[in-house]
Amino acid sequence: MADNIHTPEQASRREWVGLCVLSIACLIYSMDLSVLFLAVPAIVADLDPSASQLLWINDIYGFMVAGFLVTMGTLGDRIGRRRVLLMGAFAFGVASAFAAFSNTPGQLILARALLGIAGATIAPSTLSLIVNLFKNEAERNRAISIWGTAFALGGLVGPLIGGILLQYFHWGSVFLINIPVMLLLLAVAPFLLPEYKNNDAGRLDLLSVVLSLATVLPIIYGFKHMAADGFQLAQIVYIGLGLLVGLLFVRRQRRLSDPLVDLALFRVPAFTASLMVNLAGVFFVFGVFLFQNLFLQLVLGLSPLEAALWSAPSALVFAVMSFQAYRFTNRFGPVRTVLGGLLVNAAGAAAMAIAAYAESLIGILGSSMIIGFGFVPVVLTTTGLIVGTAPPERAGSASAISETSAEFGGALGIAVLGSLATLIYRMAMNRADLSSLNPVQAEAVSATLAGAVETARSMPGSTSAVWLETAKSGFSLGFAICCVVATVTLLLLAIVARRVYATAHIDESTLAPH
Template sequence: MLTATARTRRGVGHTRRWAALVVLMLPVLLVAVDNTVLSFALPPISEALRPSGNQLLWIVDVYPLVLAGLLVPMGSLGDRIGRRRLLLVGGTGFTVVSAAAAFAPDAAWLIAARAGMGLFGAMLMPSTLSLIRNIFTDPTERRTAIAIWAAGFSGGAALGPIVGGFLLEHFFWGSVFLLAVPVMVPLLVLGPLLVPESRDPRPGPIDPLSILLVMLTMTPLVYGIKTFSTHGVGLESILAVLVSLAAGIAFVRRQLRGREPMLDVRLFANPVFSGAVSANLLSVFSLVGFLYFVSQHLQLVSGRSPMEAGFFLVPGLALTIMAGLAVVPIVRRVRPAYVVASGLLLNVAGFAVIGFAGPLGSDLGLIIAFMVLGAGIGAAETISNDLILSAVPAHKAGAASAISETAYETGAVLGTAVLGSILNAAYRAHVEIPAGVPGDAAESARETLGGAAQVSGGLPAELAGPLMDSARHAFDSGVAITSGIGVVLMLAATVIALRTLRSARS
């Protein structure tokens, strides 16, 4: 009698394969939307739950902290107990906890619920990509499926402001969490019917110490980066990074010495694997760094609503999807290294356009920049994810998927922290507060563009106008610096891709 893994290897019917992909896209879209929608719900959450400043930060930060720490352990767990099983457990938990978050009576409850969402979200993401790796055995079909999967991330990020804006204009703040229920119920119903089970046929034992070490590697790293982006270099951020570094070294040593490691770190000795992970991380870095800037520019500089700002990103989203699908037939004739490098060069061009469009306040220029950036990310992400998965045996797809997801999460945190910190520093260096603005209000306006916008709402027109003019120019003054850094990083990523991926074949 065939095992579930053996049945998967023999193939899944054509119609069922693509129907399974549709089902697997549901958690991808939901998690991507959830990454961006919360920022729009913070004002009504603050009004309803009255959190302290520290609690408000934890409402935002606890989800990515838990998620980053558990992605690799959950990917490895899926290889052992079954990826579909882990997906369905994660989907059930994410739905229940999201509903609990929607009706949180206080900030502490919401923080706990967000931590639970991070736990179950870590079960969802590696499972989807590793299941795709095992369902689609044909390389061309797999690349197409991965292109659609990658488009789901980009699409969800762009849809977040649109969906969030609509929900918050018509319903209470908890509706952004209740969104999980109608999205996840079809997964729980159709997943067992359409998605075949797959697992490692010879799984090793679960290693609690390795799980603890990888959590002590990723969680303090993400926390340290976030602390640096908020407060600058300090003892707290330095200690967090040092703990992360020490735990990471201990984790690698344990994996190298173990007979059945939780994660085969020798994968990184494969230049194709490590190069594809690097391209993945840097592509997401560029995307999230851009979104951090453009979301504030469109709303606080150009004065558009969250929904309008989201619609401005739709052309770039469409081009991301089209580019991801377009490279599938191209990579059969052109080496993957050249396709990935071309995508990264488009990212270079996108940042160059931002450098000109941002300081000029051109919304049209920003749309064009995002379209160029989207095309580059669609091309680079599709092929880099495919290379990550194809570089490992199918039965290790969960661990490889978890590494890809960890690169995504780390790139997202770095994009916000590094480019966001530079933008905020340029803002603080150039903003001029008009005389007559009260002390506390002046300090708040001096910190961020959002703070200036909030303060100006309570000032008379003769103070509010000059304050916002200065704040908008100060914010855009950092664009040339951040876009220049983006250009340099993407050029470096292009060189890395050309050198490390040259042995990869389509």
């Protein structure tokens, strides 16, 4: 047995340079999810979109990314991951120019949709190519950490870069910065990145593509609007429609000899457990940090800039941990890293619950740093397990499933936890004396804390003091209860994951402590 054990060859400088190129492309893809937020006022002034058009300008990119991830990841397995990445990079550059010079809201919506479709090629292609570049498990963990750092930094620097550009240039400049990076990728990728495709793969089943889109898009749409508008029949109908089409999609995949999604992947215990942990981690972090941002501004009264500055230390923890997560995986192994990270994450959520109930600024920020210490190694390690336990010819599909799971987790976390917190807030407001308000004001105050704060600003000084404090306390209580739910669920998840990983018999012998 010992004679058959060998250490995979280590990567050369070429592979590490290739990783840098892939990471920069991933940073741009991630940055486009958030870079538009600060540009909205300038876009409204220039293009005068309707409320519905503005909503689609903001949301269509994320919808298209989520909808096309599985298709593009599987397409890469079939025709070549590098080829799909280069096609996507070219389309991303063209769509960026189209967005930058849009003259109407309709043009900008179309450009953002095309950006989303092109962006869906980048995340699964870059991640699956990392599997090809790095054969050594320890080096692959480090590479995935660097990739994760780029993804995290994209979300952090997107608003910052957007703010700087908007200070001096037209709003279209936030899209033009994509073009030089895509040109760099097109120029160097053919020389630095290996091509990989499954030569035995059959033709792409177009009906499966349509069914996958009809599954993902309505569900994501329903959950996103549920978070914004609360439980409404329309949102439930969209989610139900998506689930129904999803059943048809699964039935078709079982019958096809070359399915779009290989359902056999879900029979691999390590793959399924890692996917479940990954989704749950994103679910709670998205929900908790949505509450955190609202808490800092609406409960504590900080301005957006003050809230951003106070949140900088926890954002720094996320960035640093993304870069250093591989050390934990290499030293302790993936299973212990995931289980330990879940426990740390649960401890951070418990601390957040206490801080939210006490309305403590320092407690909230300290808790978010603890969550960062636990969450980042968990998500990056499970991502590595998802692509590492899948057969090499299915790495692109596995990467796409991982990214789609994260999209679902984020949308679901915001919707479900947001709805729970809203329910608790409204129950708390039933006790408030709103007799001094007219019906419209009372409805706004009872619905959300944002409505209560906005109403209070329009009223004389002390008139709103009592019910506004009740509103803030109700929000804080809802925030705290959601964190308690997160704590309990993460602890239960750690127990379940431990049992599943124990049956998976993951080989950790290739991981050398560093």
